[in-house]
Amino acid sequence: MRFPSFVAGALAATALITPVQAQTPQLRVLTYDSFISDWGPGPAIEAAFEANCGCDLVFESAGDxxxxxxxxxxTGERSTADVVLGLDTNLTHAAEASGLFAPxxxxxxxxxxVAWNDPLFLPYDWSWFAFVxxxxxxxNVPSSFDELIASDLSIIIQDPRSSTxxxxxxxxxxAAYPERAAEIWAGLAPRIVTVTPGWSEAYGLFLEGEADMVLSYTTSPAYHAIAEDNPNYAAAGFTEGHYLQVEVAGILANSSQPDLARDxxxxxxTDGFQSAIPETNWMYPAVMPESxxxxxxxxxxxxxxxxxLTAEEAATQRDGALDVWREALAQ
Structure with a gap:
């Protein structure tokens, strides 16, 4: 998850490289924008890893x-990254099929x-999707997709082609309505104010009052309660269930720093990474922090x-689901 990168811009700087810096191995991690924002887990994780790796950890931003x-x-094998961090189980099948990842x-x-035995991708956090x-x-908070459709509430969602x-x-x-997906999307379409490229833009518009609800996570209200001391945000519970997201990282097979990537x-x-997750990425950690x-x-x-859905099921159903989504929103 991402908080609150909608107020943060990406800054880039170029510095002269000293001889000492030139000898320092560099590990490049490709991830999503908000992970490396000032408010995200990136800065704390970078400091903790560099304290012992004898390397320079460089995060590269790539949208959602x-x-x-x-x-x-x-980019394929031309990618300069060593590690990719921020995929989820809806994307791992396509990532595996690319042949770009190493165990x-x-x-x-x-x-x-969920039981986990994937040799290519390792989880670092998880949560459930929800409307916040x-x-x-x-x-009058809906308790199902049908109730949301029947309401007069407005929602903001993210583009499935660019956003997890x-x-x-x-x-x-x-998963919830395998026989009714087209009907559900047709009903949701009038409720949708806008579709944004990523989570940050959607949540920012929601906080500005542009819609009644936003697609986010069951853990999103923790940010408001802890960081803002504001208990007024909640996730609507849907009786049909909520879809789980497990975020993962993997090593690129053509990494120039395979040992550092495995490290x-x-x-x-470890606690150096996992302790940063709950209150910066606002997700559940994959390993409970000591605190x-x-x-x-x-x-x-x-x-x-x-x-x-399994990674294979998600990959198989993705294109058809996208067609249904596009048709519903085009009406």
Whole structure:
């Protein structure tokens, strides 16, 4: 997840390289924009990893998760990245099929709500997709897609072609309503104010009052409760269940720093990485930090039904689901 990068811009600087710097190995990690924003986990993770790696950890920004995979598939073996961080299970099948990834070699004890044995991709955080709202502005909260369709509420969603939350909504509807997906999208279309390229733009517009609800995560209200001391945000619980997102990282097979890349993947499951996740990326950690979670996480909605297509199912259904989505929004 991403918080609150909608107020942050990307700054780039070029510095002269000293002889000492030139001898320092560099590890390049391709990830999504908000992960490396001043408010994201990137700065803390960079400092923690560099404290022991004897290297220079460089994060490269590539928009949202789905756009990141598209860029990677376009550049192929010409990519200068060593590690890709920010894909999810809706994208890993296509990423694996590219042949661009190498085994990570890790067998950690993970705390994710699904069995995990993928040799190429390792989780670092997870949550469920949900529609988030301001309790002071929205009173009649829908408890299902049908109730949302029947309401007069407005929503903002993300583009499934560039955004992992947008693709997650596509798969959520496919998993919950395999026979009614076209009907659900036709009903949702009048509720949609706009479709943004990524999560940051959508959440920013929601906070500016442009819509009643925004596609985000069940963990998003924790940001407001902890960082802003504002308990007025909540995730609507849907009786048909919520779709799970597990975010992962993988090593590129053509990495110029394979040993450092494996070190980083191993570091991902340690406290130096995982302790930064809950209150900067605002997701559940893949391994519980030594300090535990802020009590605000205890107040979050926990779905009674957890939905998740396999990576293969998501890849198989993606194109057809996109066609249904495009047709519904074109009406």
């Amino acid at each position: 998760g789905a756009a990141m995979l598209a860029r990677l598939l376009l 990570h070699g890790q067998t950690p004890d993970l705390e994710v709500p 709202y301001d309790t002071t502005r929205t009173e 939350p947008g693709l997650g909504l596509l798969m959520w509807i496919e 980083f993947i191993a570091f991902m499951t 535990g979670l802020n009590p605000a996480f205890d107040a979050l909605h926990v779905p009674e039904v957890s939905l998740l």
